[in-house]
Amino acid sequence: MNNLPGKTMRWLMLLTLMMPAASALAVSQIDTFEFADEIEQRRYRALIEEFRCPKCLNTNLAGSDAPIAQDLRKTVYRLVAREAMSDQQVRDYLQARYGDFVLYDPPFNARTWYIWLVPIALALLALLVLLRMQRAGQRAATALDAGQQAKLQDILAESARHPVQSSNR
Amino acid sequence: MSRASFYIPLAVFALIMGLGYIGFDLGARNQLPSALINKPFPEFNARLLDDAEQTFTRDNLLGKPAMVNVWATWCPTCLSEHGELMRIAAATDVVIVGVNYKDRPDAAKQWLAQYGNPYDWVLDDRDGLLGIEMGVYGAPETFLLNAQGEVVYKRVGDINPRIWRDELQPRFQQLGVSMSDDSADSTAR
Numbered sequence: 001m002n003n004l005p006g007k008t009m010r011w012l013m014l015l016t017l018m019m020p021a022a023s024a025l026a027v028s029q030i031d032t033f034e035f036a037d038e039i040e041q042r043r044y045r046a047l048i049e050e051f052r053c054p055k056c057l058n059t060n061l062a063g064s065d066a067p068i069a070q071d072l073r074k075t076v077y078r079l080v081a082r083e084a085m086s087d088q089q090v091r092d093y094l095q096a097r098y099g100d101f102v103l104y105d106p107p108f109n110a111r112t113w114y115i116w117l118v119p120i121a122l123a124l125l126a127l128l129v130l131l132r133m134q135r136a137g138q139r140a141a142t143a144l145d146a147g148q149q150a151k152l153q154d155i156l157a158e159s160a161r162h163p164v165q166s167s168n169r
Numbered sequence: 170m171s172r173a174s175f176y177i178p179l180a181v182f183a184l185i186m187g188l189g190y191i192g193f194d195l196g197a198r199n200q201l202p203s204a205l206i207n208k209p210f211p212e213f214n215a216r217l218l219d220d221a222e223q224t225f226t227r228d229n230l231l232g233k234p235a236m237v238n239v240w241a242t243w244c245p246t247c248l249s250e251h252g253e254l255m256r257i258a259a260a261t262d263v264v265i266v267g268v269n270y271k272d273r274p275d276a277a278k279q280w281l282a283q284y285g286n287p288y289d290w291v292l293d294d295r296d297g298l299l300g301i302e303m304g305v306y307g308a309p310e311t312f313l314l315n316a317q318g319e320v321v322y323k324r325v326g327d328i329n330p331r332i333w334r335d336e337l338q339p340r341f342q343q344l345g346v347s348m349s350d351d352s353a354d355s356t357a358r
Contacts (some may be wrong), residue, residue: 054306067271068306071297097211097304099204118188125181 031070033077044080047090048073051102060104203312203323204304210237210318211302218269218277218291225292230318234344235264236337237312238288238328239300241272242280244308250327251284257333258287262347267291270300270308313337315344 035041045062051072053064061069061076072094079085079093094102106112144152205211210227217223230237238254240247258265267288269277274293281291294300303312306325313322322340324332342348 054304067297071271071301075301095204097204097301098306099202099304114188115192 031073031077033081035081040081043087044077047076047080047087050091050104051076051094052104054098054102203320205312205320206323208320210312210314210320213299213302215268215292215294215299218267218274218293221293225290227318229290230266230314232316233264234316234341234346235266235314237266237268237303237314239268239270239303239305239308239310239312241270241308242276243272246327247309248284250309250329251287253328253330253333254287255285257328257337260348261341263341264289268294268299268303268305270294270305271297311337313340 033044035044048061051061053059053061053066053069053072055066055068056064059069061072076090076094079090085093091103100106100112106115108116210230212227215225217225236257254265257263265288267290269291272295274295277291277293281288292299297305303310309327311324311328312320313324315321321344322336324336328337338348
């Protein structure tokens, strides 16, 4: 990468910076709903970003063109704007019908506990291994007994008498 | 390093593979569990396809085990399962309720006239609202209800002779639906 001309490099960086913006544009579906105020609209936006489209594997309601996602956006609009539900009530409504799948944020329960606990366990394990490796390293560094010390002194003395020639001239 | 610690990386690897297996298995699409299993079928109020004056509610589903089948004329898999539904309707006493999901009523009527009608009732859900109450995310989907109106099983995808033999028929038998269908093990179609 370093020997690319500066100009190309700059363009590449610019493209990389633009990528999130492009995907943000790509996922904004346009529905023509009317809201009483901006807060309501913002809540609707946040909710459709939050839920997962049941038909799609990894797209939220906001980002999907699937008919079911359109219907669920309509439903979220109805619940927020017409039935004045709170965000949590909307979440409960969708979860009751479509299950945990629609929530990107999986609940902690008998079926999902390991998703939450395994990373913590692995991190603790890694920390433990790291500590043990460090301690082992320290022990190796300090563990020269008297005999070894004497031998080391001999070697040092010997090399002082016959310095290693650093150059052949 | 002791001999036992030699196996630690292997054990960690096996652990990660095992978790991955469970995790990806949970995500299998055709196993997406219905949120309604072992819960009462939702309250609803729908119009009948062939008589818009008549309404059909959850109460009409009570008293007998029933199969609620979500279908549409725009759904190719619905056509491929239609033959099996016709066979079930002819060979057993199972009550079959069709939910015509996000469809044009005239197209649906013509479809039933052309391919036969296996349903005891067909509900008109042209705007998909009943579908949302049921947690439907595509067609065909089939729900199996006991006489108390609780969902005991849900199938996403087509009903075929194998699904009938392995999943539906044993459950209906358990619920006490009489089966003049003695060809349970035969592959009728």
